[in-house]
Amino acid sequence: MSEYYSKEDRQLIKRCIAQDRHAQRLLYSRYAQAMYHTVIRMIPNQMDAEDVLQEAFLNVFKKLDAFHGDASIGAWIKRIVINAALNFIRKNRISYLSLEDKWVEEVAEEQQDYSQVSTTQIHEAIKALPDGCRTVFSLYQLEGYRHREIAEILDITESTSKTQYRRAKNMLQQQLKKKLVKRLAE
Numbered sequence: 001m002s003e004y005y006s007k008e009d010r011q012l013i014k015r016c017i018a019q020d021r022h023a024q025r026l027l028y029s030r031y032a033q034a035m036y037h038t039v040i041r042m043i044p045n046q047m048d049a050e051d052v053l054q055e056a057f058l059n060v061f062k063k064l065d066a067f068h069g070d071a072s073i074g075a076w077i078k079r080i081v082i083n084a085a086l087n088f089i090r091k092n093r094i095s096y097l098s099l100e101d102k103w104v105e106e107v108a109e110e111q112q113d114y115s116q117v118s119t120t121q122i123h124e125a126i127k128a129l130p131d132g133c134r135t136v137f138s139l140y141q142l143e144g145y146r147h148r149e150i151a152e153i154l155d156i157t158e159s160t161s162k163t164q165y166r167r168a169k170n171m172l173q174q175q176l177k178k179k180l181v182k183r184l185a186e
Contacts (some may be wrong), residue, residue: 006120009073012021013027013064013067016061016064017064017065024061027073028057031077032057033075034074034078035057035078035175036049038081038085039052039053039084039085041123041138042082042134042135043085043088043089044126044127044128044134052085054079055084056084059080059084060077060080062109063080078095082143086135089135090154090155092131099120121179122172122176125179126172128175129168132164133164133165133167135154135164136150136165136168137164137168139153139167147161147162157178
């Protein structure tokens with residue numbers, strides 16, 4: 001086994017595989033909140049995000065015997081959660097803009113101090129992004145995927161992924177700038 005997880009984790013995983021409901025609840029309680037935040041960044045509707053999370057954890061428990069310890073159990077679960085969210089997004093046919101969409105406006109990046117904007121306001125701004133932009137932004141900026149990987153995952157071109165990311169970034173910048181101006185005016 002790997003150094004990515006402890007003896008305690010190994011025991012917990014074995015108990016989960018043996019259908020020990022207490023162990024399954026424990027594993028769920030350890031990771032559900034963090035995984036919910038991953039899902040809600042990609043799927044802003046709370047009920048849909050909760051459904052996706054539940055589906056993902058069902059898959060976790062079904063596939064747990066395939067976990068080989070090549071990564072931490074948290075990273076392995078996160079991959080399943082992200083895949084569940086992406087499957088939901090695919091089923092709901094989120095549209096993506098291609099590079100040919102001329103109305104994507106370029107906003108020059110300004111050096112702006114956003115320290116006055118709260119984390120909650122940032123999360124709200126991300127949730128308010130159009131579906132395609134939010135998905136690409138979350139995968140690239142928050143989950144660390146490259147545009148090439150995002151293109152493969154979402155079955156779009158790499159240039160479309162870059163366009164969606166740039167559009168998301170510009171929209172976030174505009175939203176946060178408005179919130180900052182409003183806050184400073186108060």
